[in-house]
Amino acid sequence: MEKELKQQPSNCIKVVLFGPESTGKTTLSRQLAKHYNTVWAPEYARDYLQEKWDNEQKTCETEDLLPIAIGQMKLENELAKQTDTVLVCDTDLLETKVYSEAYYKGTCDPILETYALKNSYDLYFLTNIDTPWEPDDLRDKPNDREAMFNAFRNALIEHKKPYILLKGTKKERLELAVKHIDNLLMNKI
Numbered sequence: 001m002e003k004e005l006k007q008q009p010s011n012c013i014k015v016v017l018f019g020p021e022s023t024g025k026t027t028l029s030r031q032l033a034k035h036y037n038t039v040w041a042p043e044y045a046r047d048y049l050q051e052k053w054d055n056e057q058k059t060c061e062t063e064d065l066l067p068i069a070i071g072q073m074k075l076e077n078e079l080a081k082q083t084d085t086v087l088v089c090d091t092d093l094l095e096t097k098v099y100s101e102a103y104y105k106g107t108c109d110p111i112l113e114t115y116a117l118k119n120s121y122d123l124y125f126l127t128n129i130d131t132p133w134e135p136d137d138l139r140d141k142p143n144d145r146e147a148m149f150n151a152f153r154n155a156l157i158e159h160k161k162p163y164i165l166l167k168g169t170k171k172e173r174l175e176l177a178v179k180h181i182d183n184l185l186m187n188k189i
Contacts, residue, residue: 004070005093005115010080012038013184014120015177016089018156018163019127020148021141022134024173028127028166029090031174032181039079040088044071045096059140062104069096069112073119086181093119098155102148117159122184124156125177128167 015032017025026043033040045068049060060068072091080087093116100108108116129145141148156163164180166173 002111002115005073005111005119007073007115007119008077008080010077010087011084012080012087013085013122013181013188014076014080014087014089015181015184016092016095016121016124017127018092018095018124019152020129020145022131022145023127023129023149024131024166024170025127026090027170028125028173028177029088031170032086032088032177035174035178036086036088036181038083038086038088041072041076041079041090043090044068044075045091060099060103062100062107062109065096065100065112066109069093069115072096073115085185089121092116092121094155094159094161095152098151102151122162123180124161124163125166125173125180126153126156126163127173128165130167 017029019025029040029042045060048064048068048071052058052060052064072093076087076089076092093112097108097113097116100112129149133142133145155161164176166176
């Protein structure tokens with residue numbers, strides 16, 4: 001199982017969109033991938049949990065977290081082989097860890113936690129809660145946005161992950177993210 005959660009070496013810069021539900025991560029991931037003419041790793045949990053909801057009318061349970069983490073890393077590792085510039089990740093295992101702790105009484109599977117902290121990324125983009133909350137089958141914390149945002153920010157700080165706060169309009173967020181990714185690319189040469 002550890003092998004399945006391990007990040008494989010790659011030649012690309014990896015950035016992560018990180019933050020609470022309904023804060024524009026997927027939209028910005030797509031925009032950044034298009035801007036850089038590269039691939040992006042979508043959030044594996046979204047399809048996994050939507051299928052669970054559609055088939056069983058059940059939401060995420062603790063036993064879903066490791067399969068979600070394994071699926072996310074498989075997707076990321078496959079896509080990282082397809083680019084030597086930038087891989088935009090709509091989420092990572094640290095995000096799964098934050099959700100695990102928020103939903104399951106402060107607990108996280110030790111193997112998931114190990115790889116959430118061991119896998120590394122060049123930069124995290126923490127998405128602010130200044131976007132309107134949009135409901136769907138999976139989103140369930142419209143009244144806890146500030147607490148969830150603080151949990152995500154605190155995880156980045158506690159684990160010393162490099163991050164930039166993205167706020168404002170979609171255009172402002174995209175411009176700021178591009179500026180920082182361009183800097184990473186220039187330093188890569």
